Amino acid sequence: MTTNVLEVKSLKTYFNKNKKTIRAVDGVDFAIGKGETVALVGESGCGKSMTSLSIMGLVPAPAGKIVDGEILLDGMDLVGLPEKQMYGVRGKDIAMIFQEPMTSLNPVLTIGDQLSGVIMHHLKVNKKEAMKRAADMLDIVGFADPKKTLKDYPHRLSGGMRQRVMIAMAMSCNPKLLIADEPTTALDVTIQAQVLELMKDLSRKFSTSILLITHDLGVVSELAERVIVMYAGQIVEVSDNSRLFNEPLHPYTEGLIGSVPTIDGEIRRLESIPGNVPAPGTELPGCRFAPRCRRAFGRCTQEVPEMRTFEDGRSVRCFLYDEGVEQ
Ligand SMILES: Nc1ncnc2c1ncn2[C@@H]1O[C@H](COP(=O)(O)OP(=O)(O)OP(=O)(O)O)[C@@H](O)[C@H]1O
Ligand code: SF4
Ligand SMILES: [Mg+2]
Numbered sequence: 001m002t003t004n005v006l007e008v009k010s011l012k013t014y015f016n017k018n019k020k021t022i023r024a025v026d027g028v029d030f031a032i033g034k035g036e037t038v039a040l041v042g043e044s045g046c047g048k049s050m051t052s053l054s055i056m057g058l059v060p061a062p063a064g065k066i067v068d069g070e071i072l073l074d075g076m077d078l079v080g081l082p083e084k085q086m087y088g089v090r091g092k093d094i095a096m097i098f099q100e101p102m103t104s105l106n107p108v109l110t111i112g113d114q115l116s117g118v119i120m121h122h123l124k125v126n127k128k129e130a131m132k133r134a135a136d137m138l139d140i141v142g143f144a145d146p147k148k149t150l151k152d153y154p155h156r157l158s159g160g161m162r163q164r165v166m167i168a169m170a171m172s173c174n175p176k177l178l179i180a181d182e183p184t185t186a187l188d189v190t191i192q193a194q195v196l197e198l199m200k201d202l203s204r205k206f207s208t209s210i211l212l213i214t215h216d217l218g219v220v221s222e223l224a225e226r227v228i229v230m231y232a233g234q235i236v237e238v239s240d241n242s243r244l245f246n247e248p249l250h251p252y253t254e255g256l257i258g259s260v261p262t263i264d265g266e267i268r269r270l271e272s273i274p275g276n277v278p279a280p281g282t283e284l285p286g287c288r289f290a291p292r293c294r295r296a297f298g299r300c301t302q303e304v305p306e307m308r309t310f311e312d313g314r315s316v317r318c319f320l321y322d323e324g325v326e327q
Contacts, residue, residue: 004031004072005176005209006055011069013047013054020281024050024064026233029307032177035207037200039214039224041256043277046230048213052179055211056096057086074176092122095170097163099182104166105154111138112150115169122173137168141198160191164198171202178203181213196223217256221245229253232278232288235307238315249316251293287319295320 013025025047032038040048053059054066057078071078073093078086090096098104106114115134116127125133131150138146141164154162163183170178180199184192200223203210212224220227220241227244229237229252237250248254255273275292278284286301287293293300299319308322309315 003034005034005036005074006032006211007070007072008051008055009070009072011051011054011071012067013050013059013064014067015064015280017063017281022280023233024280025054028069028230028233028235030228030235030238032209032211034176035203035209036226037203037210037212037224039212039220039227040230041214041217041220041227042230043256043273044215045277045280047233048230049181051230052096052181052211052213055177055179056090056094057081057083058090088122091118091175092173093175094177094179095173095175096179096181097166097170097183099185105162107154109153110150111152111154111157111165115150115165115172118169119172133172134168137172138165140171140202141165141168142194158191160187160195163187163191163195167195167198167202171206171208174206175208177209177211179211179213182215183212184219185214185216192219199223217245229256234288234317235315236289236317240313243312243314249314249321250289250318251295251320252289255292287317 008028008030011025011028012023015022015024028051030038040051042048050059050064055071055078059066066079069079073089078089081089112131112134115137116130119125119130119133120127123130123133135146135150138149143149143164157165183199184195187195196219199210202208212219214220224241227239227241228235229250231252237244237248237253239249244253245257248257252273258272273292278288284290286299286303287296287305290296290300297319305317305319307315307317
């Protein structure tokens, strides 16, 4: 039996904007096992980043707030943890890398100062030991001359190298969980592949669990063991990687997969999903996907589908899988 590093239970993260409530994350449940890579996918605005920022304790306040649920890291609930304690968790137990590494690196500090700063803070070692660990980490993430890179400033490095630095920084305290939010979107395709390969290697080597957030289903198929599909603040499908692509359950997943090019460049295009995601703050009486679903039927606009889990471990939120419904 695998132990779960992370368990998210009934998470609700809402925003208040112009007296309207935006349910950015609206009752999300999932778990990540030790060493497991789980992808979180879905169109823009479906709540992927807010889910990860909730886990990191970085929901933009005061407009945004976790209003309900639990986020258990090795059994410890992070919701409501005082900021001082959360500050110790962030970077040490859970590390995060973002799309644009330049925004997370300080342009006026050398790579060595930034890496060693994080290491000193979390591992309580002196500067010399931290610099040594920083050089080791740069070596691990593939820098040919780590000692030289320690003295470089961020602008001297290419986008791909900066992302390697961010990965080195994220992994330097051996976190239990690495959250990567669109980690390769800003990089060109060859470099993307190298960065993904690196993340995969490190996750294996250190048994780090990864929550990978991406629009790119090609990246998902390469890296993730399990996939969570989100739509309008809710999870609509959870599946293992191969079955998600070969036998998607939810009509939304079918649509997402339908608009993906295959690896050999052919477009295996069914059709893209018609319509748009509901505007933030929209309340629908039935299934949130109903206005765009080509398989919608009577019930779909009146009742809210619950998540249903099958014996094979997959889950789906759709009336088509209720007993007695002809598909
Ligand atoms: N600061 C904010 N104030 C109000 N609403 C917000 C704020 N940040 C996000 N939201 C809302 O929360 C919802 C989820 O946003 P989130 O950033 O999690 O989406 P996402 O899935 O990460 O999208 P993308 O793929 O574009 O990064 C959106 O409807 C968005 O409008
Ligand atoms: S519940 Fe109905 S509208 Fe929603 S995804 Fe399933 S078939 Fe489509
Ligand atoms: Mg996002």
